[in-house]
Amino acid sequence: MADGLTIGQAAAFVGVTIKTVRHYHRLGLVAEPERDSSDYRRYGSAELLRLVQVRTLAGAGVPLVEIGELLDADPERFAATLDDVHRRLTEQIEDLTARRDTLHRLAHGDRALLPDRACAVLDRLAELDFSPDYVATQREALVLARALIPDIFETFLARLERGLDDPEFVDLTKRGLDATSWDPDDPRIEELASALANKLLTDRALLTPPPGSQQPSDAAARYGLVNHHREDQEPSIARLNTLVEANLRAAGIDIPQ
Template sequence: MAWSTRELAELAGTTVKAVRHYHEVGLLEEPERASNGYKQYRIQHLVRLLRIKRLAELGLPLSQIADLGDAEQRPQEALQVLDAELAATIERLQRVRAELRVILRHGTPVDLPEGFGTVGAHLTDADRALVLIYSRLFDEAGMDTVREMLRTADRTPEDEDFEALPADADEEARRDLAERYTPQIRHLLRDNPAVATLGAQLVGGPGPAGRTLGRALNELYNPAQVDVLRRVNALLAEDGSAAGQDG
């Protein structure tokens, strides 16, 4: 008894197109043909097709299935590799689902790095962009420090004034905001002492990373905002010098 291509495909629970593709890639041997030119598939073809289908269902690529041949080989090594890949994929998908649950629960933007879903709701577009850049410049420990700093930072009137500061803000407005902002930043740094070691957690060293951070600040914030940040840094540096002398 012999089957046509369509009959074989139906028996195996696949399609004629799949059977023809397996012929093309050398997975399934071409059967003999009857006098009328029609293919005549037999039991060995059905068994081979069912094996191909089963291995494909397990996730083995067709190239690896071809390497196994027709014999009853046990593809243990290939299956172990596949199992490890699937485990890694499942772990990644579980992480993604956990992140999605946090994002949906807290309504945080989706463009923040992994782990920032609970701390980024109050960040501006520029702040979120900066955090994204941080994720490429700092190592894992550095990003943990950034995340903890954001977690402990409450939104203040000074934050709102900084966000609303126009690019053409005058000298008095910049100086006033910097002087009001400095105690807040000082308090934040005091609560997060690990920030002082962030420079050591830059990937690739402080040179290239520092230049990237400088460009990011100058392009994400307007000139008046950048000037306020520089003034705050200068005031903090003065505090540091005074503290060192007192000590």
């Protein structure tokens, strides 16, 4: 019986393919053994040890181009190189985890574009039995708000959170949704607008931009795109919002026009 193993046996023992062993040879990571009298290369314990070392390091994430130098390094350099590989792998894991989380968010529509706090507000709306269409509209408005008026986005969220914890505000909001079926000239819209404005004015701090926030030159256009989103589809809601804003301005709240 010939001494040593064939390339197929060596590959099987180490847990790689013959193609991988040959790739290691081409890169100079494992020296090719001498051929025997039958013109076969036979792998002994030294070659198998080297194959195991290369396979283990490669499996741990060490780039193949670095393995040869690493195996020939002194213990101090070996440890330092492994620390560097560990750092790089950690960064890759963090990046992959972030990508996975983004994919998970994508399964929930526009939530990929919103922070967890905003998503919690949307969940709260659903729990309070607001219609899926209204929740979708609010999701779109939050996405727009975060992109167009980032300086006041947190204040915007805080106002929503505070309002959803107030049964009276929730009831007024739901009455506002009922107004979608009203005629734009319905006198109930003025009454509802006054009630909504008065409720908002109970916490004026949440209606005032935070100190240091910058008002861009096109603030009115940005605000309008957010606060009047979808109004073109609902004339009565457009009038309701216009009246609420007018009442707030009359009370001294600076709202872009």
